[in-house]
Amino acid sequence: MKVARDARAIACGLNRTGFVAFPPTSAFRECFPLAGAVVLLWCRAMTKGIPPSSFAGEKLVCIRGERVVFTQLDFRLTNGEALLLLGPNGSGKSSLLRVMAGLLKPADGHLAWNGAPVTDDREGHSARIHYVGHHDAIKPVLSVLENLRFWARLHDPRTGDRTAVTALERMGLERLAEVPGKMLSAGQKRRLNLARLLAAPAPVWLLDEPSVALDRASVKVLEAVIAEHRAGGGMVALSTHADVDLSGARELHLDHFAAAPGVVTGIWA
Amino acid sequence: MDAVTTFFEMGGYARFVWPAYGLVSVVALGLLVMSLRGLRCRQKELAALQERLPGRRGRVWE
Amino acid sequence: MLGLSTPSGFIKVSKLVSPWLWTACVLLIGAGLYFALFVSPADYQQGQTVRIMYIHVPSAWLGMFGYSVMALASAAGLVWKNPLADLVAKASAPIGASFTFLCLATGSLWGKPMWGTWWAWDARLTSMLILLFLYFGYIALQNAFDDPGRGARAAAILALAGFVNVPVIKFSVDWWKTLHQPASLMKMSGPALHPSMLTPLLLMVSGFTCFFVAVLIVRVRTEILAAKIRALRLSEIHAAQGSGVAG
Amino acid sequence: MKRLIEIIRRDLRLALRQGSDSVMVVTFFVLTVILFPFGIGPEANILERVSPGVLWVTALLASMLSLDRLFQADYEDGSLELLALTPTALEILVIGKVAAHWLTTGLPLMIAAPVLAVLLHMNGDGFVALLVTMLLGTPTLSLIGAMGAALVLGARRGGVLLSLLVLPLYIPVLIFGVGAIDSAVQGLDYSAQLLLLGGILLAALPLAPLAAAAALRQALE
Numbered sequence: 089m090k091v092a093r094d095a096r097a098i099a100c101g102l103n104r105t106g107f108v109a110f111p112p113t114s115a116f117r118e119c120f121p122l123a124g125a126v127v128l129l130w131c132r133a134m135t136k137g138i139p140p141s142s143f144a145g146e147k148l149v150c151i152r153g154e155r156v157v158f159t160q161l162d163f164r165l166t167n168g169e170a171l172l173l174l175g176p177n178g179s180g181k182s183s184l185l186r187v188m189a190g191l192l193k194p195a196d197g198h199l200a201w202n203g204a205p206v207t208d209d210r211e212g213h214s215a216r217i218h219y220v221g222h223h224d225a226i227k228p229v230l231s232v233l234e235n236l237r238f239w240a241r242l243h244d245p246r247t248g249d250r251t252a253v254t255a256l257e258r259m260g261l262e263r264l265a266e267v268p269g270k271m272l273s274a275g276q277k278r279r280l281n282l283a284r285l286l287a288a289p290a291p292v293w294l295l296d297e298p299s300v301a302l303d304r305a306s307v308k309v310l311e312a313v314i315a316e317h318r319a320g321g322g323m324v325a326l327s328t329h330a331d332v333d334l335s336g337a338r339e340l341h342l343d344h345f346a347a348a349p350g351v352v353t354g355i356w357a
Numbered sequence: 358m359d360a361v362t363t364f365f366e367m368g369g370y371a372r373f374v375w376p377a378y379g380l381v382s383v384v385a386l387g388l389l390v391m392s393l394r395g396l397r398c399r400q401k402e403l404a405a406l407q408e409r410l411p412g413r414r415g416r417v418w419e
Numbered sequence: 420m421l422g423l424s425t426p427s428g429f430i431k432v433s434k435l436v437s438p439w440l441w442t443a444c445v446l447l448i449g450a451g452l453y454f455a456l457f458v459s460p461a462d463y464q465q466g467q468t469v470r471i472m473y474i475h476v477p478s479a480w481l482g483m484f485g486y487s488v489m490a491l492a493s494a495a496g497l498v499w500k501n502p503l504a505d506l507v508a509k510a511s512a513p514i515g516a517s518f519t520f521l522c523l524a525t526g527s528l529w530g531k532p533m534w535g536t537w538w539a540w541d542a543r544l545t546s547m548l549i550l551l552f553l554y555f556g557y558i559a560l561q562n563a564f565d566d567p568g569r570g571a572r573a574a575a576i577l578a579l580a581g582f583v584n585v586p587v588i589k590f591s592v593d594w595w596k597t598l599h600q601p602a603s604l605m606k607m608s609g610p611a612l613h614p615s616m617l618t619p620l621l622l623m624v625s626g627f628t629c630f631f632v633a634v635l636i637v638r639v640r641t642e643i644l645a646a647k648i649r650a651l652r653l654s655e656i657h658a659a660q661g662s663g664v665a666g
Numbered sequence: 667m668k669r670l671i672e673i674i675r676r677d678l679r680l681a682l683r684q685g686s687d688s689v690m691v692v693t694f695f696v697l698t699v700i701l702f703p704f705g706i707g708p709e710a711n712i713l714e715r716v717s718p719g720v721l722w723v724t725a726l727l728a729s730m731l732s733l734d735r736l737f738q739a740d741y742e743d744g745s746l747e748l749l750a751l752t753p754t755a756l757e758i759l760v761i762g763k764v765a766a767h768w769l770t771t772g773l774p775l776m777i778a779a780p781v782l783a784v785l786l787h788m789n790g791d792g793f794v795a796l797l798v799t800m801l802l803g804t805p806t807l808s809l810i811g812a813m814g815a816a817l818v819l820g821a822r823r824g825g826v827l828l829s830l831l832v833l834p835l836y837i838p839v840l841i842f843g844v845g846a847i848d849s850a851v852q853g854l855d856y857s858a859q860l861l862l863l864g865g866i867l868l869a870a871l872p873l874a875p876l877a878a879a880a881a882l883r884q885a886l887e
Contacts, residue, residue: 153566155653189751192887215753223744229683230676238676242752245668364456368467370532377471377528381478381521385630388517392637399644406651497880549834556831563821572884573817577831580813580877584835587866591838598845 141202142166143188143292143323149196150183156347157183161197163340165292165323170314170334173327175342181327182222184342185294188325189219215243217292222300224281228270232261232280235269240287247288255286259309274301282310285317292323299330307332426503426643433636440633447626454619471529473619477627478522479543482550485515485631489557490582493575503639505571506646508578509561510638514631516554522547542596546589553581567649669754673762674769681770687732688774695728695775699782710787717786718847721796722803725775726836729804732771733811733832734818734825736763741819741885750886756879764805764812764875772804788851795850799843802863809867809874810835816881838866 144164150157157180165171173181186192188199190206190213199206199213206213226235233252240247240255256262259279264272272280278301285293293314299307311332314324326334367374455473462469488511495504526544527537538544557574564570681687702720706712740746749759779800780793788796814832818824846859 153568191747191750211753211755214751217751219747219751221744221747223742223747225740225743225745225748227676227680227743227745229680234679238672239748241672242669242749244753245672367470368461370466370468373468373528373532374470377474377525380524380528381474384517384521388514389630389634389637392634392641396637396641396644399641399648403644403648403651406648406655410651410655549837552830552834556827556834559827559830560817560821563818563823563827565822569820569884569887573821573881576813576877576881576884577817580835580873583873584838587838588834591841591862595841595845598848 139321140167141291143199143201145188145194145197145199147197148184148187148194148199150180150187150192151195152180152183152192156195158342158345159196159347161342161345163325165325167321167323168318170318170324170326170337172334172337172339173325173342174339179342179346181342182296185219185296185325185327186221188292189217189294190214191219216290217294218243218285218288218290219294219296220281220285220298221296224277226269226272226277226280229268231266231268232256232272233265235280236283236287239284243284243288243290252283252287255283258286258313259283260306275303275306278302279306279309282313286313291321293317293325295324295326295328297328297330298326299328299332424501424503426646429503430640430643433640437633437636440629440636444626444629444633447622447629451619451622451626454622459615459619460613465533468529468532469616471525472616473623475522475525475529476620477624478518478525479547480624481627481631482515482519482522482547484628485511485518486550486553486578486582486585488635489515490578493578496571497575497579502568502646503643505568505575506639506642507635508575509571510642511631511635512554512558512561514634514638516551516558518627518631519547519551519554523551540596542593545596546592549588549592550585553585557581567646669752670758670762670765673749673759674766677763677766678769681766687735688770691728691731691771692774692778694731695724695778696782698724698727699785702786714787714789714851717783717788718792718796718844718851720786721779721783721788722799722840722843722847725779725800725804726807726840728775729771729807730811730829730832732767733808733815734828736767736812736815737819737882737885738815738824746882747886750883756882757875760812760816760875760878760882761871764808767812768805768808772800772808775804776800791853792847792851795847795856798860799846799863802860802867803839803843806839806863806867806870807836809870810839813874813878813881816878816885819882819885839863842866 142164143166144162146162148161148163149159150161157178161184163171163184173184175181183192187194190199190210201213201216225239230238233249233256236255237249237252240252253262253265256265259282261276261279261283264276269277269280278298282298298310302310307330311334314326314332314334318324324334324337326332326337365371365375451473455470459470461467489508492504492508492511495501496508523544526541526547530539530541530544531537557578560577561570561574564573699720702716703713706716737746740749750756752759776797779796783793783796811828811832814828814835817831818827821827842859842862846856846863849856849859
């Protein structure tokens with residue numbers, strides 16, 4: 089019986105990331121649990137629930153406020169890989185992450201998930217990514233657990249409370265579960281924001297300077313969580329100034345893609 | 358001589374017809390002058406800017 | 420039409436068209452004025468004040484024409500991301516607003532002798548008043564942002580929302596007007612226009628429209644140069660940064 | 667659909683805990699209506715004649731008070747970015763926020779309106795019309811207002827600008843709302859006005875969130 093329940097849980101996991109090997113009709117799943125279980129156990133052996141996939145961007149051009157931030161930028165991410173964005177301030181690290189998340193439309197070039205352009209299925213793309221920006225979206229009057237549960241449910245309405253609680257434990261915030269947001273320190277707020285990554289799983293993590301306001305121990309926890317995520321087949325794109333050591337992470341220097349200073353920039357170029 | 362005065366009296370409604378025409382011409386001409394002045398000063402500004410940045414003379418718009 | 424969609428293309432075409440437009444405008448308005456003031460007869464009821472119609476109706480027409488140009492350009496700017504369309508929308512707003520104001524001013528100057536008050540809540544005048552506030556809203560929103568591109572796109576959405584609402588507002592004001600007062604004593608433009616009145620009106624309307632397009636071209640060229648200046652200034656700063664960090 | 671309820675539940679919880687919104691809106695509504703007799707004079711027949719207009723105009727202004735904070739709080743603390751990144755259409759989330767705004771402002775106004783109608787000596791059979799028109803009208807006000815709030819996000823002096831943008835678009839709702847009450851008071855049939863109000867609401871329901879979502883996406887770029 090445990091096998092069938094396990095199969096269903098993984099089928100849900102797979103279903104969520106849009107690569108369901110199973111026809112979604114619940115009737116089929118009900119009457120063939122054993123066969124389904126066998127197939128899925130094989131998948132589970134491969135990667136912890138995240139199928140092989142690639143996230144790539146070709147010849148991206150980003151213009152912010154009539155200034156060309158970067159041009160002809162390419163990147164490629166597959167399972168288990170991490171991309172470290174380096175470069176001076178204003179070279180477009182945050183802009184690139186926002187373009188990858190879909191918040192910012194690139195002036196040119198396109199993003200592809202497994203080869204298919206991302207713009208075709210914006211909702212599907214949003215379901216695949218978690219974006220952590222500079223602001224921690226925490227409501228001062230809501231408690232820690234309420235904040236986290238809200239975001240987890242919004243990302244995936246089927247998550248139970250259990251995943252939210254485990255996420256809090258993982259980030260060491262379980263004792264503050266009932267504390268309202270306004271009483272949290274900057275570091276605790278940042279950890280609550282990062283707990284969002286674990287509360288509702290998504291293959292791609294886009295982290296914009298996640299280690300800001302984190303103390304030494306929390307940075308260690310962050311590194312462990314990222315390593316676990318990558319081991320499970322997830323992908324991480326990270327921009328940081330502090331030395332968050334990511335074993336085997338590829339580096340992307342954004343100032344290599346800056347527009348030549350002489351070129352007349354802006355929409356008239 | 359009275360043909361001209363009767364014309365300007367507008368059948369006693371001169372107080373309304375001429376101010377109307379006057380207002381329209383003032384506003385229209387004002388709009389035109391302001392627009393042209395805006396264009397002139399932009400052109401001067403652009404020329405000055407292009408002097409300072411010789412490298413950017415590439416596409417001269419005026 | 421493609422030539423018009425790029426800034427340099429627009430400037431080339433505008434240089435060709437402008438002189439013709441200005442001569443057409445001067446000729447049309449000159450002829451219109453001559454017919455309006457000298458040739459066309461006085462109205463049997465309104466007397467000489469009917470001559471105000473020859474500038475009131477064209478102003479009303481330009482007010483509405485300007486708003487539709489603005490809405491169309493905004494739609495083009497939003498849908499095809501054409502930066503020139505945003506500039507056309509931004510340039511046409513002040514012209515449209517001025518003529519809407521002129522329509523209200525000449526309307527009240529015309530209304531005073533007829534209705535004895537400077538302002539009458541006539542359905543058309545009220546709709547034009549609301550249109551004037553839609554213009555003010557558009558212009559205020561356009562300049563409320565530091566980044567001009569952001570202002571242009573936000574104002575474009577407002578222009579489209581307003582454009583969708585104009586017929587609803589017109590209908591509700593007409594309905595509201597007829598509810599409170601049977602058809603107004605004096606139909607503004609009178610019964611079917613006698614040809615001697617129609618020709619000056621048509622001349623004036625086309626003359627005003629040429630004026631609108633000509634001033635629009637001047638303002639769009641100003642906007643293009645302003646954008647170019649901004650781009651040059653940014654690249655100047657960028658260059659200063661760039662040379663600092665050998666990329 | 668679950669996400670819609672999630673957004674409404676969170677916004678209501680925020681409104682309850684912060685508690686300021688609906689109380690402030692209703693007190694503004696009550697105070698402004700009470701000011702009118704001091705201005706127009708206490709004669710019952712005059713007050714009765716203007717009561718629909720006074721009630722509707724003040725309700726309209728009151729519902730506009732809390733509009734500019736509709737997206738501002740989320741914009742500043744980064745929640746708006748995450749809302750835009752949820753795997754569902756942003757329009758649905760906008761409808762959720764508008765529903766929450768209506769529940770915290772439109773509904774309390776509808777509850778307070780009949781009480782104030784008594785103060786203004788409104789004729790008896792005008793009450794039903796008042797309630798029905800506000801039921802149909804205030805959601806439209808919230809929808810159009812949300813579009814305005816999204817447009818002025820990140821603008822300088824957003825609050826003042828919002829009223830300039832939104833008031834001209836409120837005029838049809840005001841005209842038909844007051845028109846319905848006027849004909850109800852005269853004992854005439856006012857179903858035409860109600861149908862028009864309903865029509866405007868049904869038109870605003872899809873269009874306003876569409877425009878608001880587009881404006882929000884631009885605010886986040």
